[in-house]
Amino acid sequence: MTDNTLRKVTLVEAINMALHWEMAHDDSVVVLGEDIATNGGVFRATVGLKETFGFRRVMDTPLAENLIAGTAVGMATQGLKPVAEFQFLGFIYAGMEHIVSHASRMRNRTRGRLHCPLVYRAPFGGGIHAPEHHSESTEALFAHVPGLRVVIPSSPQRAYGLLLAAIRNPDPVVFLEPKRLYRAVTQSVADDGQALPLDTCFTLLEGEDVTLITWGPCVQETLQAAEQLAEQGVGCEVIDVATVAPLDRETLLCSVAKTGRAVIVHEACRNGGVGAEIAASLAERAFLDLQAPVVRVSGYDTVMPYYRNEAFYLPRVEDIVSAVEQVISL
CATH class of the missing domain: 3.40.50.920 (Rossmann fold)
Structure with missing residues (x-):
């Protein structure tokens, strides 16, 4: 999945394409989360990654969001670029201590000696008839935290390009994926590794x-x-x-x-x-x-x-x- 031919894909398939591309071209990128390796994620966003890149780079974690958030911080400060998935945004709050108090402040706390190039991915929002903790939209919580970028794609093309940019960014990014759009529309996306700009409307x-x-x-x-x-x-x-x-x-x-x-x-x-x-x-x-x-x-x-x-x-x-x-x- 590293050719640049146009493919008509859904938003969740574009996420998968971006992960495949970046992992194939940067050995420091690793992926971790609950059920993301063997099962390919609850929404299949990470399907095929374990088979392609192996269990050392695609890791199933325990059902412990605090562990996921904290482990990602440790990895990021030691030369890796972790992409950590939370199954739903409503489950991320157990990891807020690490996200708010450590990931977002690492560059400032160490006066630039360490930085934290990680991405926290989470499906969010309503529209799929899920229970309350699976359906909330609390992006403002993270937008209020200095040191965090909060990125929300709305189409397959922007999902692909923005996720690549988020992984390459030297500071932490909270990447929120609107799950009711995961398979709602398709777009032609070139799998060419071209990122879109962050911090831009x-x-x-x-x-x-x-x-x-x-x-x-x-x-x-x-x-x-x-x-x-x-x-x-x-x-x-x-x-x-x-x-x-x-x-x-x-x-x-x-x-x-x-x-x-x-x-x-x-x-x-x-x-x-x-x-x-x-x-x-x-x-x-x-x-x-x-x-x-x-x-x-x-x-x-x-x-x-x-x-x-x-x-x-x-x-x-x-x-x-x-x-x-x-x-x-x-």
Whole structure:
């Protein structure tokens, strides 16, 4: 899997392609996590890695997230580039001590003597009828921690390129994969080892009337809403934030300077979310450009409900369309 021919793949297959590429071209990359070796991961993101690279580089761990997070820190400080998988984002909290107190601070604590080139991967978000601890979106917790990058792909092409960039980055990256997009769409992806830039927003659609800012799983609904609004004569500029920490504020500010209006869409709870930080940045630095208040479309400040009510929690296309109609009318 190291040729550069185009393949039509899903997001989870793009993750697998990126891991194969980087492990084939960098012997310091190792992969660890629960059931990721023999079984290929709960979502099959790591299938085939053990057979190709062996058990010394593809390691099944005990069911111990604290161990996974801490072992990855130790590996990273000693010349390896670990990619550690947590089966679901809701299970990562047992490892927060190592992620927040050690991985994120290693470069600062040692005055640059040691750095921590590791990636913590985790599926996140709702939409697959899973229990609550398998369905939450708490990216804002990690975005608040200095020293951590938080990257969220929203398509197969960006999953491939951003994961390569994350593995090559000399500091820790929390790489959150929207599992309801794992097999939702396919794209042609060249397996050529070309990384995409971190810390950069991607403008997916150009428009003049309103800026739609989103990331991860909500990109699909946002693009569908923009398509519907185009039929009404509303030109939407759709921006995929991709790296929610650190934020590429300049791209967002330039877009809002052009459109004068902004709607932020995310699946996570509204209170203290990344959307609030973006809205605050726009209020501080684009106040005179705004022709209407910034509007957020988000999940609710409740625990993700079980599958019967899950659809009521997740932002819908009609919610985004309604928010845009609101800001356009002002």
